[in-house]
Amino acid sequence: MPKKLTKGFQKGDIRPFLVEGEQVGLVKADVIKQLQRYPEIFCIRNCEFTKQGIVELNPAFRDYAERTKQVDIVLRDLRSKGIFSALQGWRDEYYEVKSEYRSLLKMDRSATPLFGVRKYGVDINGYVQHPTQGLCIWLQQRSNTKETWPGKWDNMVGGGLSVGYGIKETAIKEAAEEASIPSDLVKNLVSAGCVSFFFESEQGLFPNTEYVFDLELPLDFVPQNADGEVQAFELLPAKECVERVFTPDFKTTSCPVVIDFLIRHGYITPENEVHFTQIIELLHVPLQSLYTYKSVLEQKQKLKQQNQSQQQSHLANNIKTIENGHNNKDATINN
Template identity: 35%
Template sequence: MAIICKLEPTLMNYIEHVYKCNRHDLMAFRPFILENIKLGNIRHEFVNKLLAFKDVFKEMGTAITLSKNLKSFSTRNHAISEVVNELILQGHLPKLRNEFYPVTTSFYKPPFFQLDRAAVPYFGVRAFGVHLNGFTKNSNGSLDLWIARRAKDRLFCPGMLDNIVGGGQPIGLGIMENLIKECTEEASITKDLSTTAIPVGAISYMMETEAGLRLDTLFCFDLKLSDDFVPKNRDGEISNFYRWPIQRVAQIVNDGFEFKFNCNLVLIDFLIRHGFITPDHPHYTKLIKGLRF
């Protein structure tokens, strides 16, 4: 009986991560529309804050949009940046991250404007990132994964477990350029090594948070590391690295919430692609579909 009691929640938890990353109630939000295209979702209270800036934001039926005077990328950036700064002063937005994200419906379309990373979830617009699975294959065929622990002074998820490398995708940087940059900063992985990382797909989710709505797509990479490689953090984001057997990582993901929320999806994707979660798992097809919003 004890085993059955253990088994049931164990089989549940992979899917709990999918549910957790996709929990949202769009009734709490108003569509954010520009040039007749829906770009995001803004919580009702934040809509009211934005509408106070009459030269920048307008109502359009049930939606909110930008003033028609703001036609170009640069005029929009300028006007929105002023609003963001004012809302920070008023205490309605957290301090700037000084990293700009493109505001767009697809990574492959030109952005309508750019937004400081701190404001992105408040507008509920799409955001993109890169995450890396760094692993070693042992001589006996077993697989170890390198896992990071986030520094305790991090704004988000301090002290939680993380992928060896992960980062947001700022405007103007290619995906591979960004991966190389993050590999250097977060784990001292050389450019020669990081360019051997294999792009293996992407996961995406739509998650309601205190700030608003996160609609994130994470481009995933696998990097085979040599047995003697040891990552070293440079930018202060990571306090420790661990080299753990994949079974241990799978157990941690399965059993709870020690990893930063979205890393669980990156790891479930890894476990599926490498055959550690098999078609016998009762949520196999649900997990596969659930990893892509």
């Protein structure tokens, strides 16, 4: 799926990033090298239980606010040194860094690929059922001045999930900003699932999950950009849309959303696509399986405790045997 894979994703290259004992990211060797300069903020060591190299945020930091502040200091310093191209896209827009159930800190969105933090976004598939052309899909062409993927074709509406905004709320906000979709149309938005994929580029790691929404639009509606982030909209019949998706002019990380849409709406079928089931599996890669450090650790610790208690009970048995052998007389005497 990734069009632009600068280097193979090799297990040994990448270490879990831990905050408060929970894995929230994946850090590659080039980033680790830089983080070593900040030993008061990042601890880089081998885990005594898993024997695995880990990158840990200093556990002395008290809370969400302090963790956010300390990481931000490092990121701004790295940015000023011009080390990572990713940080040149600094946004002053924060993404949550979350474990399974809680937010642990927030981080500028430009930095999340350096830490392999799971990124969440929303996408709206705007479509019409055309009387002669059948299923047609609205695409946007991104502005040439956008930080990421300038000039590329993309879904009608999309955006990252920033701190403080809900999922549907983000979809509605982006629908207004990017495509001027009025509230009487946006009320027809249908939540339709999510796609998950893992993308790697020179910017870093993108373990992305996109919440997808479908929006059927009237034939006469034409999206209009309101925030300067879109240079054009185009309505394409499904067939042409598929062709566009497979050109280099399409934003790579938006392809899964279109493909998922075309599968759910009966355009790509098991009859016309020989890799149908494999594609659907790849549109939903189990990203959660990449963030399992804590559960592995707990298993290892449990095993060690079991071994210890077995050894102790073995020792206790030995002692008992010795006592039975050597102290029987004393016992008899004491009785």
